Amino acid sequence: MRRLLTPKWLALHALTVLLVLSFCFLAYWQFRRGEAGNARSWGYAFQWPAFAIFVVYMWIRMVREELHPVEDAPRADDAAGSAGTDPLPVATIGAAAYDDEDDDPELDAELAEYNRYLADLNERASRGGAR
Secondary structure, eight states: OGGGGSHHHHHHHHHHHHHHHHHHHHHHHHHHHHHTTOTHHHHHHHHHHHHHHHHHHHHHHHHHHHHSOOOOOOOHHHHTTOOSOOOOOOOOOTTTTOOOSSOOHHHHHHHHHHHHHHHHHHHHHHHTOOO
8 A cells, every 4th residue: 555655656646636626627617608508518518527537547547556466477488497597589470370361472572582681681780781
C-alpha cells in the first residue's frame, strides 16, 4: 500500500481527482446549456461523464498493476538452465508462420535479391565500410 503514496502516485491521484471533477463540471455546464435550447450540448453532456468514467477505469487499472504486477513468462532458455549467460537474440523472419498459398516465383526472386542486398550491406557495415 505504501507504493501508492510515493510522490508520483500522489500526483496521479490528484490528477485523477482533478480530471473527474473537471469532467463532471463540464457535463453539468453542457447539461444546463442543453436545457437552454442548445441541441449540440446534449451530446457533450453525455460525453464528459464518459471521459470521467474512463479516467476512473484507467486509474483503477494502474493501481491494480502496481499492487499486483504481472510476471513475464519464463523463457525457454531460462528453463533449460543456461549457465548464467544470456545468448544473443536470434533474429528470425516469420516465414514459417506465414503461409503464402500464392507462391509467386517473381516475388520470391525479388525477395531473394533484397535479402542478398541486405546481407551485403550488413557485411560492409561489419567491416566498417558502410558506404
